[in-house]
Amino acid sequence: DARVTQTPRHKVTEMGQEVTMRCQPILGHNTVFWYRQTMMQGLELLAYFRNRAPLDDSGMPKDRFSAEMPDATLATLKIQPSEPRDSAVYFCASGLGSSFSSYNEQFFGPGTRLTVL
């Protein structure tokens, strides 16, 4: 049963610390997305990659957030330094995409719940 996996599932850290979240997309999927979910803002896209190349990171605070795909089986989202306002659930999703992916399904991981004190 192919699934997107994310680690850790929960992370509590103190303000100023570095946080790294990891995602393993479904094997064969070429597009990986990072979303953030909060009560106030709902689900928002932070960044996404196709064939490991960043396509859009306009939703990501550039000064503290960075997203990478070291290889096709691993995507990372790093926050340095973390702040209390970064507290949220971070979801990774993967799918098969092309230039016009209107109907392709995205498969979401279970999320990383981040609390920054």
Place this chain on the structure above:
Amino acid sequence: TQLLEQSPQFLSIQEGENLTVYCNSSSVFSSLQWYRQEPGEGPVLLVTVVTGGEVKKLKRLTFQFGDARKDSSLHITAAQPGDTGLYLCADPNTGKLIFGQGTTLQVKP
């Protein structure tokens, strides 16, 4: 950015009742998607609607795409506690998903 407005924000009903939730916009969409998110999990795709006026059924769930392709609705017949969750509509037309704020549904036994 095309804004998706969902209503109601919260809905709490008894098992067996029917309900409808709405997803509205002033913009026209080529397609819309509906997702359900259960507590502690990521969203899961329920359906994609692509044709104005289209009706799709998934067991007790009925999805409709407005004739003008600006809005969509989800009707649940005889709701069950297992239907509890966050229902999200999303615009998939740019290769990424733009979500509405969602409707939180609680179905009490």
